[in-house]
Amino acid sequence: MIGNRLWIGIPEPSISSETRQHLLAVKPGGVILFGRNIVSIEQLKQLIDDLRSLLGNSLVISLDQEGGRVVRIPGGVTLFPGNLALGSAALRDRQRALELARLQGRISGKELRAIGIDVNLAPCVDLLRSSDERGIGSRSFGSDPQLVLELASEIGAGHREQGVHDCWKHYPGIGRATVDPHFGLPTIPGQDSGDHLIPFRAAARA
Template identity: 40%
Template sequence: MNLPRGPVMVDIAGLTLSEQERARLSHPLVGGIILFRRNFQNIEQLRALTAEIRALRAPHLLIAVDHEGGRVQRFLDGFTRLPPMNVLGEAWDADRDQALTLAETVGYVLAAELSACGIDLSFTPVLDLDWERCAVIGNRAFHRDPEAVAELAEALQQGLGRGGMMSCGKHYPGHGYVEGDSHHLMPQDDRSLAQIERDDLVPFARLAEAGMGAVMPAHVLYPAVDGQPAGFSKVWLTDILRGKLDFDGVIFSDALDMAGAAGAGTYVQRADAALAAGCDMVLVCNQPEEADTMLAALVPPAQPKLAERLERMAAKSAAADWQRQIATPDFAAAQAVVRQLAMPKDALTGPQVGEAH
């Protein structure tokens, strides 16, 4: 079925597609699907699932996953265990050049393995600074120093590209300074725009200049800048991200089922607000009935650049090509490096970031 990608990303319940899910994924407003741990049994099953999804329509639906490393790695059995990003930050403190090489290698292994399974993108890297205030970010962040985060993330982005994948920086303009978890409440960051620009925005600006493919804004309120949370704020998305930072990639909303999004109203109202503020695609996860209601009622704004932006995020090579790639000596050497990265005792500890972002 030939059908342009729409501005909504949805999820599925299990290891295969139900008829109801096939119908939902064929809706004209749907443009992507996000997979979670519940959708993964083993590599063979995952490849079969992504092949089934890709066969539904052309161009194929974007297939995404949260696969950062550490405690946010959805696929485990048969995949290389990836370190939390603070391991690369610790390596930076010891030897900057070696850390950049390691970051590029981690990005390559991450992307090559996902690409070999038919996945288009992982929502990574985390560009938040580790202010040691936000437990839900914690060791997912590279470092406290904006320069270290920017350089390590850019190196990881280069590795993602070598593995056939674009990057998605999150959680714009920075979730690391707040103590609250936007999965459960609406965090508030009271700093001025000048303070945020001096620190937290640095990695986003650097990666935007270096060709970052996408951005995911935070469900965080910055009242000194705007009265709307970043993911629903035209100031943050249109004026600053598109305007000042000159970013022309995809803006994905964070999941609309999160508590930090609830203040925008019903799911239809949340989607309307996010798209009106400047998001290209909204994520509706874990709420299939709400997704169906939203798809029936949503009238998205004109999005003349949507098709072009989403196409940039799509994998450029077939999964079979990457399956051959990960059988090469070059990949084996990179995989060995990643496996040898020191895993701190707390690598998998901290609040689990379950079926969200």
């Protein structure tokens, strides 16, 4: 029962005998896929089929396919720029940027659903507060919390139209950090968190 509450990763692009034993022992509710698990689209589909054959069709498959510098599927799908491209476009034409965000969500959602992905661990709704690219950088839509909320909502809605869930991150907002969380542990000041929580509060109410 406890294992069913866990989403875990596996170390390889196919299920080894050791991984098989581990998965059957833990019986996780979900598996998070990373770049190390993906060689090609066909291989990825086979891996997902094998995981569900082993653990059941209710197994949740997730990955991070944000666009820009964080993509787990590097080819065979549409590759979008980082979120800051949409944020910058919105400064020139907000409505058009929102339309493009919805379209991006639909395209990405449709492609992920066809592969067998249930949840895309995206988009980032961290506010851009540091110009240091080692931090959130171009993964952010920008510094305006309302604009971040609107663009993320459109991408998420596009995903859900195609049967893929979105997951907003990184609570409580790491836009002030100067360390990429993939390579280190970011720290953020506890004070002045109000604006950074706006997108997360909106998501919690949705």
